[in-house]
Amino acid sequence: MARAASIQTRIGFTALAWAIALLLFAPILWTILTAFKTEAEAIATSPTFLPREFTLENFGAVQDRSDYFKHAFNSIIFSVGSTLLGLVIGVPAAWAMAFAPTKRTKDVLMWMLSTKMMPAVGVLIPIYLIFRDLRLLDTLHGLTLIMTLINLPIIIWMLYTYFKEIPVDILEAARMDGAELYNEIVHVLVPMAVPGIASTLLLNVILAWNEAFWTITLTSGKAGTLTAFISSFSSPQGLFLAKLSAASLLAIAPILLMGWFSQKQLVRGLTFGAVK
Amino acid sequence: MGSISLSHVKKSFGEVQIIPDISLDIKEGEFVVFVGPSGCGKSTLLRLIAGLEDTTSGTILLDGVDMTKAPPARRGLAMVFQSYALYPHMTVRDNIAFPLKMAKAPKEVIDQKVEYAARTLNLSSYLDRRPRALSGGQRQRVAIGRAIVREPKAFLFDEPLSNLDAALRVNMRLEITELHQQLKTTMIYVTHDQVEAMTMADRIVVLNAGRVEQFGTPLDLYKKPANRFVAGFIGSPRMNFVDGPEAARYNASAIGVRPEHFSLATTPMPGAWKGKVGVAEQLGSDTFLHVHVDGLGLMTIRTDGDQTFGHGDDVYLTPDPARIYRFDAAGLAL
């Protein structure tokens, strides 16, 4: 039972919360609005809020300059691919840690997490050279492989915390019912952990989508994702404010929409299952 | 089909010895109950038979075949868990069908067996529900249904009734007993409740600290307890124990008298123990008197429900001499 707050405090809190939320949202709102303005209006000395003249020409110009659809396609393959691959490796590992723990399980988990602590720059040069020699530079599969390795510890950790909530009795029941390991995982564990796996999937797709170190340093044109796409707009600064906004909006829109729609599962995922 | 034989089975977790050394022979078709206080190793023993834990040493034979190292899926046993362990994402139908699907049974066979099990267990109208939409008793029946469809060599029950309320527990107790009479399959049933053990079992294994204290029929255990532990564990309310000079009069280091084996008087009797009633628990059919006996401590007496005693009343207790149990210093029955 929530305590009954007086209507005045409620109005006060609501106004304050909305004011702060809109302030935080302002940069995104600005981008959305500016994307539909003309260049001249975007840099006018007295700024407008809504576009005076609603235009879509910025989006066309962006597509002409650097192929948005190609980069978006790369981003999708890269983020979904790396996450799925991570799940394939991560589910069995998390199963082992959650249901057949040993004294060292916790140390292994912490070690895995600690590989995330390794700064990317620390290994950029060897990875760059290895990729050059294996002809993986500027390839989508090479990039996907790297991303899988980067997110694997998080995937395993998240899955581990979700799996631990599943009573081991049920898996033992499956074993008694004649299920071998493959059936136990595919028909019992995974369906029961669907919400957790969905959160893991969502969060890691977002992290991969927004990954902006390897995608920029290891690609040039062919395998560029949307982070590389948007970086190409950073040099001639200021000149293309409306087009820059249009490109930005295009780069963030897919993940923003996905995030909004899956907000509930995502919040659970964001806490890495560690906060209930 | 369905004999289980353990020989010199030992189990330790690291340094901790749970089961020092157990040998048991369970006959085909028998209903055996493992009973004992919590931590006595009864669930561990069941899990060893199931194959969910492995033995530190010793062998487990199922139908004469060495299954000590076989994984649970290959042992052909079925288990009903305390938590029921139903698959929450599957309907009742799929839950019951799961073991058959794992055995790659043809679809018609699966449907037929599931229908039959559901009819036997009164679950026919719930087949398309999920476990969470069922009551505790229904969940329990689904768990049993899942166990019977695979026609196992033996059923293993791990405290299956402890999550149910008292009235339902009595019902399910009867249902499981009836099921056993119908199927005539070996059943091993683990419980800490000696009433369940007494009412259901063909034979009872009383476990304490990982050792078998006694293995026998319910009445054997009641009438001829092998030692003080079994005497105290079997029977409700508990047996009253007396030691010291009073026991020495019977040439024992301790004697035990069950609450139902006293005669009771309100006037002094020769040789009777004098005491004062503390609490009188009136159940209607019976009355349990907790009597503070001079020099011997608190004793529980069972009388019929028509007797009315109140707090502070003086009573004189005479144990039935034919039913006094005598124990030596090591607690063994004399």
Place this chain on the structure above:
Amino acid sequence: MATAQTRTLSRIMMAPAVIVLLIWMIVPLVMTLWFSFQNYSLINPMMTGFAGWANYVYVIGDPSFIQSLVNTLILVGGVLLITIIGGTLLALLLDQPIWGQGILRIIVISPFFVMPPVAALIWKNGFMHPGYGMLAHLWKFFGLQPIDWFNQYPMFSVIVIVAWQWLPFATLILLTALQSLSEEQREAAEMDGANAINRFYHIILPHMARAITIVILIQTIFLLGIFAEIRVTTGGGPGYASTNIAFLVFRTGILSNDIGAGSAGGVVAVVIANIVAIFLMRAVGKNLDA
């Protein structure tokens, strides 16, 4: 508690993850270590051979190194401070009975979905640009001289951008923790005569300790490697004013093509990260006993 067979299976099941992560950790690290003791420059390919500690002396002896180290700590510390204090306050506010909580949550979480280069570009061109940025317009509206943020306050500007991206994350985790605090516990405290501030310090804050630990752990992992925001906005400048260790290694190794020195910087970055990691793991390991 499992059978030997399960344990064997579990080792097999963990093997792929452990092996790929071991390779991922060891191979590049060993190569980085090797390069860091070599003369290896793409500009001057004639210079080869064992360099001893020269690369380390060059990197650590350079005044830009100390500055980058300080900048890294300021960046991580500053962002953590802003996001945790701001996140706690915002979470407390969102936990009040307010209208439109669902929509507010969605709005507040949005910046987390914005990829770092876009966040940096929006702030750089739309808000912090001295000519036509929104902040410049605001300053002019009050009759003030617009500020050239990235030249005058480069570190501060980068911190603002990164904090903007991570504040939603902190807020949401802390809000989730806050909402799991039982109403009864709060009411009991109220009955015991605790006022709002006492309740916050003695009931709410201890309850959120675990969530705060998680926020610190996860954010630190990401904040130590901040790269795109700096590359897009200040380029590490002016001078080295906004260069952190991550960006310094990039500058040395990739922009200046000095693989040897860049690798030495990389090793130093790994060492620093590990020092931080040990501290964090200690703290978190205790708090994370799930």
